[in-house]
Amino acid sequence: MKIMVLGGDGFCGWPIVLHMSARGHEVMIVDNLARRKADEELKAGSLTPICSLPDRLNAWHEITERRIQWFDLDVARDYDGLLDLIESQQPDAIVHLAEQRSAPYSMKSPRHKRYTVENNVSATHNTLCAIVESGLDIHLVHIGTMGVYGYGSGGGTLIPEGYLTVEVPTSDGIGRVAKEIRHPTDPGSIYHMTKCLDQDLFHYYNKNDQIRITDLHQGVVWGTNTEDTLRDERLINRFDYDGDYGTVLNRFLMQSAVGHPLTVHGTGGQTRAFIHIQDTVRCLALALENPPEHGERVRIFNQMTETHRVADLAKMIADMTGCKIEYVDNPRNEAPQNELPATAKNLQSMGLTPTLLESGLMKEVIDIAQRYGDHYDPDRIPCRSQWKASKTDASAGIGS
Ligand code: NAD
Ligand code: USQ
Numbered sequence: 001m002k003i004m005v006l007g008g009d010g011f012c013g014w015p016i017v018l019h020m021s022a023r024g025h026e027v028m029i030v031d032n033l034a035r036r037k038a039d040e041e042l043k044a045g046s047l048t049p050i051c052s053l054p055d056r057l058n059a060w061h062e063i064t065e066r067r068i069q070w071f072d073l074d075v076a077r078d079y080d081g082l083l084d085l086i087e088s089q090q091p092d093a094i095v096h097l098a099e100q101r102s103a104p105y106s107m108k109s110p111r112h113k114r115y116t117v118e119n120n121v122s123a124t125h126n127t128l129c130a131i132v133e134s135g136l137d138i139h140l141v142h143i144g145t146m147g148v149y150g151y152g153s154g155g156g157t158l159i160p161e162g163y164l165t166v167e168v169p170t171s172d173g174i175g176r177v178a179k180e181i182r183h184p185t186d187p188g189s190i191y192h193m194t195k196c197l198d199q200d201l202f203h204y205y206n207k208n209d210q211i212r213i214t215d216l217h218q219g220v221v222w223g224t225n226t227e228d229t230l231r232d233e234r235l236i237n238r239f240d241y242d243g244d245y246g247t248v249l250n251r252f253l254m255q256s257a258v259g260h261p262l263t264v265h266g267t268g269g270q271t272r273a274f275i276h277i278q279d280t281v282r283c284l285a286l287a288l289e290n291p292p293e294h295g296e297r298v299r300i301f302n303q304m305t306e307t308h309r310v311a312d313l314a315k316m317i318a319d320m321t322g323c324k325i326e327y328v329d330n331p332r333n334e335a336p337q338n339e340l341p342a343t344a345k346n347l348q349s350m351g352l353t354p355t356l357l358e359s360g361l362m363k364e365v366i367d368i369a370q371r372y373g374d375h376y377d378p379d380r381i382p383c384r385s386q387w388k389a390s391k392t393d394a395s396a397g398i399g400s
Pocket of ligand 2: 102266
């Protein structure tokens, strides 16, 4: 299969690219390196020393004799370039990861809010529009987020995989009919809101133009390396630990490695869905190699393997390593606690065997953080992005 990966230089994208190439597919990357530029803006780099993209690709070629091409193109702004590329490369599938994915970054200032909406919504719309204009039969696979559902609908209800059957009153006001709808959205940040908007774009293009679409609602990803990125130091994946791009479990593991107290927001009663990066790549292979039928509605799978309460994660790591826990003021506007009962059976029924949180795997991440710990900047650990306008991040830069 010929696969074009939009955002293939990122944390999830890079291991996906290598995995699909290792499985014998022809893979190409489209990426404008926006994420590496955000590192410069935030003065916060990956804890692991990541090579330039050309060096990564040369290393992969040296080890496997497989070539991966890179096209430096802004998917949100260069529509003509994207269309030309799709028409000339004729991919069978496009994986779309080319979005600004940090919730704290998206809340930093008006400029960051506008950038996140413009970048993410235009990247998604340009991709859909170019697929239609190309006239090619391309399967689009997008990584969305569990955050589109909100975190727990309450009343003991279960989050489904995308669709929900509800009872709607008939026009006479007397009867009731069952109707299948998409689960209502309830985003917790500007970033999460863009993923909700993406869903409407997918619905429309699937209905109007019969584009085959798989939307994977992914939980918080943890871990850093996969079988493929471990093949050579030059293939190492990025490890974000900073207050904007670092996600909770990796941050806690890194903090325990460098002797920093674990930064639990509020009481830590927030429950979130999690998935290991090795399972992310396996899920992508399953989604790509089992496309929807022609005429099928947008396929939505929940891409997560377990749920945990933030305070429980902190306690688990503190018990394992003896590190301290610090309960800090929560910079976000989120429920102080929630349950998160969610279904995620589809990918498992297709063959995913979940990699669950266990001390051996957590230790591997701690070891990586210890190995590269001398690169870390303690100033980058606190989450400075505030959710309320009155508390806009004073260090956010121009336009804030
Ligand atoms: P990332 O920021 O590491 O990677 C995104 C990549 O897209 C970067 O390489 C960036 O340069 C590129 N990009 C962004 N805008 C672009 C544009 N306009 N044109 C071309 N390239 C562009 O993020 P990630 O962690 O790899 O996440 C990938 C996707 O998975 C995102 O859509 C994110 O919302 C989703 N996701 C991530 C997580 C997680 O925990 N990391 C969890 C759930 C969902
Ligand atoms: N948290 C802490 N301490 C920290 C960092 C975070 O207590 O030091 C808390 C947050 O307040 C939040 C939870 O941990 O309640 C998760 O935060 P996160 O930064 O790990 O995850 P989030 O902002 O939700 O975003 C990440 C990815 C995003 C993806 C999302 C999946 O960056 O791209 O969409 O996870 S989900 O959470 O399922 O919506």
